Amino acid sequence: MEYWSIGVMKQRILVVGTGAIGGFYGGKLAQAGASVSTLCRSDYELVKSKGITVTSTLGNFHFTPEKVIRDLGEYGPPPDYILVGLKVLPEIDTAKIIKEMVGPETAIVLLQNGVEIEEPVARAFPDNEIISGLAFICATRTGPGHIDHTDFGRLVIGRFPAGKSAKVEELATLFNDSGVVCEVSEDVVTARWRKLVWNAPFNPISVLGGGADTKTMVENPESLELARNVMEEVCLIAAAAGHPLPGEVVQQNIDGTRAMAPYKSSMLVDFEAARPMEVEAILGNGLRVAKRHGVSAPHIESLYGLLKLVDSKIRSQDK
């Protein structure tokens, strides 16, 4: 039944937030045969006329969206999936942005960083399926209509807050058909905490440490020690929140980072472009969970205090 429906009716997917993540994975879904449209703001003219060019270790490709829209009203009937690739920032109200295009059957896919980022969307659309997704990828939007995918690419997706769903399976099949390894998790919130074990240290340290790539951060003994302490605090908070992580996750993340080609974190890319950073999604939300459960997380607190200062400077220059 599902196979048949995939064969006959193209899934209609609308990408909101067409940066590196939205553009890359949207493009892969189009390769797998879905009808993928994109909401674009700054890139609108260029993407409408030339599409998106992706340089990728999975093979370079070109993504010509079904429709390129500047306003949700231009799209048509609500899509089967809204794929959200927006940054998670306090001033970006995802629920408000997508509201107009959420039909009764629309699944909302959040391919975003951080923890506890689903709640506001889940509260706004209590009857819709929320699919939470994690992208383990090194990809950067290098310019309008250009994405550079340099390493990894695996996805973990799952129904929020937990469990199985046909839509998750369908989406995972599409991704896997396109060559993107997509794992389905029945406990995606735990997977989010697991990803935070990497993000919480290496995103902030790359910025605060003066623009350090992954290689520099793991080779400097003092910053490696700090990264390890932050990771251990993430594990403590996750466990207190009911999402215990396996004990080896810290060492695995360190070894994995050592094995990576030197990489500039997404937060460092934002910082260097003087764009607001995902401080709350990556540190603030975790700290609030820590506080709720009485867990001490002084190393994360320190990074948070410093990043808020850097972020507020960026924001004040922005005006």
Place this chain on the structure above:
Amino acid sequence: MEYWSIGVMKQRILVVGTGAIGGFYGGKLAQAGASVSTLCRSDYELVKSKGITVTSTLGNFHFTPEKVIRDLGEYGPPPDYILVGLKVLPEIDTAKIIKEMVGPETAIVLLQNGVEIEEPVARAFPDNEIISGLAFICATRTGPGHIDHTDFGRLVIGRFPAGKSAKVEELATLFNDSGVVCEVSEDVVTARWRKLVWNAPFNPISVLGGGADTKTMVENPESLELARNVMEEVCLIAAAAGHPLPGEVVQQNIDGTRAMAPYKSSMLVDFEAARPMEVEAILGNGLRVAKRHGVSAPHIESLYGLLKLVDSKIRSQDK
């Protein structure tokens, strides 16, 4: 007897490290009537021909050293005091630099930042008097032969490791005669910890927070919280090391910083000039004391991990 000796024989003082601190206080001692010479490296030609110009809230003045030397051998017989204003950096071996000019009666005055900075000098000159000094001053060397003194200026000096001494009294009298408020402490090591309560948070946060002045750091709630946590850790370490500080010292330092004209910390000035920073004197030494006494100091540890990364980048660019 002492008054008479001050009147008749000029104290011979040699300033080693003629930056903002050495230049300013050396100049004030000369105003008080001492015979003050300076060891200069990069500024040699300019200071020899034109002296040092000081813009100061205590009144602008010009300091013409008795001798300006490039090499200690040019000085003559050992001085009564060597006033050390060098940065405290692992690669600067103060004992080695001053060795040639330390006579049996020479007192070595360390006007430097950080804690546990006296030991190497005290070990190298076990029979000489070591005077430890703290400068509460906002002063910057703005160019060769130019110092800008913008706020404060008080000194605390004392015999190291503790107690009274005639030389300390004599030096304090000279300073007070020159208009510099100089307090004598019989427990200067505790005074050093007390000063670290300010230095340990605000120097590192100013650099790591993206170049923040004092006003920005106390007005941003997250960085203020971080500063407070760091201050409290300094108090815990000091107490464990046998130098308990009064409970109100944290709030006093915060209030004092709020009342200051916005100020760029000396570490930030070094950072912006791409010069190595006093990471060990201001954080590393304190952390080693913490470890020795089993005190946990995770906020300081975090700042240390990040600063080491930034400092190693500066050093690698330096080569």
